[in-house]
Amino acid sequence: xxxxxxxxxxxxxxxxxxxxxxxxxxxxxxxxxxxxxxxxxxxxxxxxxxxxxxxxxxxxxxxxxxxxxxxxxxxxxxxxxxxxxxxxxxxxxxxxxxxxxxxxxxxxxxxxxxxxxxxxxxxxxxxxxxxxxxxxxxxxxxxxxxxxxxxxxxxxxxxxxxxxxxxxxxxxxxxxxxxxxxxxxxxxxxxxxxxxxxxxxxxxxxxxxxxxxxxxxxxxxxxxxxxxxxxxxxxxxxxxxxxxxxxxxxxxxxxxxxxxxxxxxxxxxxxxxxxxxxxxxxxxxxxxxxxxxxxxxxxxxxxxxxxxxxxxxxxxxxxxxxxxxxxxxxx
Numbered sequence: 001x002x003x004x005x006x007x008x009x010x011x012x013x014x015x016x017x018x019x020x021x022x023x024x025x026x027x028x029x030x031x032x033x034x035x036x037x038x039x040x041x042x043x044x045x046x047x048x049x050x051x052x053x054x055x056x057x058x059x060x061x062x063x064x065x066x067x068x069x070x071x072x073x074x075x076x077x078x079x080x081x082x083x084x085x086x087x088x089x090x091x092x093x094x095x096x097x098x099x100x101x102x103x104x105x106x107x108x109x110x111x112x113x114x115x116x117x118x119x120x121x122x123x124x125x126x127x128x129x130x131x132x133x134x135x136x137x138x139x140x141x142x143x144x145x146x147x148x149x150x151x152x153x154x155x156x157x158x159x160x161x162x163x164x165x166x167x168x169x170x171x172x173x174x175x176x177x178x179x180x181x182x183x184x185x186x187x188x189x190x191x192x193x194x195x196x197x198x199x200x201x202x203x204x205x206x207x208x209x210x211x212x213x214x215x216x217x218x219x220x221x222x223x224x225x226x227x228x229x230x231x232x233x234x235x236x237x238x239x240x241x242x243x244x245x246x247x248x249x250x251x252x253x254x255x256x257x258x259x260x261x262x263x264x265x266x267x268x269x270x271x272x273x274x275x276x277x278x279x280x281x282x283x284x285x286x287x288x289x290x291x292x293x294x295x296x297x298x299x300x301x302x303x304x305x306x307x308x309x310x311x312x313x314x315x316x317x318x319x320x321x322x323x324x325x326x327x328x329x330x331x
């Protein structure tokens with residue numbers, strides 16, 4: 001299964017020098033397999049380096065973070081859980097991202113989970129939500145949300161089902177405009193822990209079949225969603241950044257299609273494997289940022305894999321408009 005590709009790459013990287021020392025001929029097979037894997041290597045591992053802070057002075061930052069409803073489905077009577085919610089809320093507010101895209105967002109009027117108020121206090125004066133949130137008397141917000149320190153001049157959305165959908169926000173950044181398309185595509189809801197727990201062959205077969213069907217169904221659903229997403233991208237008069245929870249590994253149809261339309265932030269400026277899923281199977285990257293490289297330049301891309309409040313890790317990209325690049329030459 002392509003999900004295991006990063007593990008295979010790592011095993012072969014380790015085995016090649018060992019076999020060269022022990023028995024050189026046996027190094028040829030992993031070396032050949034590693035060479036054949038080159039077509040997917042750039043999707044899997046990035047050799048980027050951190051940008052100098054001076055380089056980011058004129059950039060704007062975009063963070064996408066599936067916040068898992070800020071843990072509202074956990075036992076909020078538990079003091080440790082409540083403290084974790086407070087810490088998570090503080091971390092997001094202090095992240096210093098100019099634009100936040102959050103799948104599985106949730107906020108209500110209660111003191112603990114009034115995320116809207118907390119973000120407003122952190123400088124995010126502008127926001128856009130799913131339209132269905134607007135019909136609930138603003139008692140709570142849920143689904144997909146975009147928050148910005150810059151003015152949102154227009155927005156629209158489409159809902160596929162439940163929390164899955166897309167939210168578009170045109171954001172005015174000084175003299176320029178960028179179109180943010182936040183996405184939360186169809187989830188396969190894999191329960192790999194159930195598969196791992198199986199000790200009998202019949203149980204393994206049953207759970208394996210269920211897992212395969214969910215993967216297959218997920219690819220079909222997201223392919224249909226991609227048709228809508230592609231039309232939004234192509235219709236944009238502004239440079240585009242598409243970000244969010246794609247529920248798609250870098251070897252699937254949707255990722256490949258997006259790669260043909262836009263550049264991928266992690267591939268250009270990420271570091272390492274950049275895994276974004278804080279749950280079984282762990283070694284996958286399903287949260288992405290794609291951008292219009294004809295009008296935007298990415299300067300830095302970070303995966304915050306130590307921030308473990310959610311079942312996803314946040315990722316952040318720094319961009320600037322290409323016409324604002326400093327001119328080269330004599331001063």
